[in-house]
Amino acid sequence: MRDAVLSALSTVNDPELHRDLVSLGMIEQVQIEAGAVHVKVNLTTPACPLKGQIESDVRAAVLTVPGVQTVNVTFGATVRAAVMALPGVKHVVLVGSGKGGVGKSSVAVNLAAALARDGARVGLLDADVYGPSVAHMMGQGAARVSANAERKMQPIEAHGLRFLSMANLSPAGQALVWRGPMLHSAVQQFIKDAAWGELDYLIVDLPPGTGDVQLSLTQTVQVTGAVIVTTPQAVALIDAARAVDMFRKASVPVLGVIENMSYFVAPDTGITYDLFGRGGSRQLGEYPLLGEIPLEVALREDADAGTPAVLAHPQAPASVALAQAARRLAGQISVRAEHRALADLPGQLTVV
Structure with a gap:
């Protein structure tokens, strides 16, 4: 089931970055126990304006995997920067x-x-x-x-x-x-x-x-x-x-x-x-x-x-x-x- 869950998550795009959550490194954790799946998404900002849409899309995608009965989605956040503006x-x-x-x-x-x-x-x-x-x-x-x-x-x-x-x-x-x-x-x-x-x-x-x-x-x-x-x-x-x-x-x-x-x-x-x-x-x-x-x-x-x-x-x-x-x-x-x-x-x- 693990590969199937990851495959399903790879179909979910960040609405602003327009790339899938897996390739963006935003899937921080996946836990599978029987038919229950817990997914932790690491957002690119704690002030994400489309957090609700991401949660809905993740839940809908994972529920398409055979054998999955429930999906729990939680969030973390790490603001990313290509170049630090100042030390820290x-x-x-x-x-x-x-x-x-x-x-x-x-x-x-x-x-x-x-x-x-x-x-x-x-x-x-x-x-x-x-x-x-x-x-x-x-x-x-x-x-x-x-x-x-x-x-x-x-x-x-x-x-x-x-x-x-x-x-x-x-x-x-x-x-x-x-x-x-x-x-x-x-x-x-x-x-x-x-x-x-x-x-x-x-x-x-x-x-x-x-x-x-x-x-x-x-x-x-x-x-x-x-x-x-x-x-x-x-x-x-x-x-x-x-x-x-x-x-x-x-x-x-x-x-x-x-x-x-x-x-x-x-x-x-x-x-x-x-x-x-x-x-x-x-x-x-x-x-x-x-x-x-x-x-x-x-x-x-x-x-x-x-x-x-x-x-x-x-x-x-x-x-x-x-x-x-x-x-x-x-x-x-x-x-x-x-x-x-x-x-x-x-x-x-x-x-x-």
């Missing part, structure tokens, strides 16, 4: 926009929190040196960054992830009047002189625009890709297109677009209003639309209160949309990693 860090993902005021930092914080909630090891870097807001959104505005025994910056831990922000290094309310070389030095320290530890994803909240910090990051670290945050408004889309062009010139793949403040649903009537237009993000090109995030009061209130909305109010429509966007982003990262080093993907199979 598998993927660096930049969250950028062409202009301020589109909710980029709020989106970055909630993407990071959603990935961590799903079981990934996540870091969050607030690279908006002039206007850091991540510390406040994480409820750690008064915390101070310390150094470890190796004299490296120790990221602050909150809500299941690690983060660094200039707000936790400089006095509250103090403006930083720095030129380009000082910004470059700060980015270098945040990246290379911080004890990030073992991370699956390091999410970087960029400052608005296409300036020194963006260039420093793309020249300092192996970036997996970028997420563009925009509103559907034409003015925002013009600047978002500039951000896309900047990443193209820096050879940074755009993993997808998130349309923030996409629409507003009046809580008293349920009527939907497209306050800034809707669907304009599709004008940015053939990039995956990771999510359309509605404008909600709770999203702002949670940010001000210091708890990511995906954790404070996980059932709210904006939180659900952000969590889905995080899983789609994780899927895009897995696809890119598989395309870069398919031949090197590990595969371990234990048959009992």
Whole structure:
């Protein structure tokens, strides 16, 4: 029966990688006892957006094997990377926009929190040196960054992830009047002189625009890709297109677009209003639309209160949309990693 089970599993494709689970090394374990079969699938990310479909397909395939009466499917997850972005860090993902005021930092914080909630090891870097807001959104505005025994910056831990922000290094309310070389030095320290530890994803909240910090990051670290945050408004889309062009010139793949403040649903009537237009993000090109995030009061209130909305109010429509966007982003990262080093993907199979 063992060979028959493996043969059946080889007909099941990962919906995003478009290759079968056996050749991808995703079948971690098969146990057979009488007519009961247990299959453990090792996903390429704990935030897999199509986990339910994989489970259904595995169960259906194995049930076609003569003699199989029941199928139990469980999951593990190992985020894969063709090239480590940093020692211990598998993927660096930049969250950028062409202009301020589109909710980029709020989106970055909630993407990071959603990935961590799903079981990934996540870091969050607030690279908006002039206007850091991540510390406040994480409820750690008064915390101070310390150094470890190796004299490296120790990221602050909150809500299941690690983060660094200039707000936790400089006095509250103090403006930083720095030129380009000082910004470059700060980015270098945040990246290379911080004890990030073992991370699956390091999410970087960029400052608005296409300036020194963006260039420093793309020249300092192996970036997996970028997420563009925009509103559907034409003015925002013009600047978002500039951000896309900047990443193209820096050879940074755009993993997808998130349309923030996409629409507003009046809580008293349920009527939907497209306050800034809707669907304009599709004008940015053939990039995956990771999510359309509605404008909600709770999203702002949670940010001000210091708890990511995906954790404070996980059932709210904006939180659900952000969590889905995080899983789609994780899927895009897995696809890119598989395309870069398919031949090197590990595969371990234990048959009992």
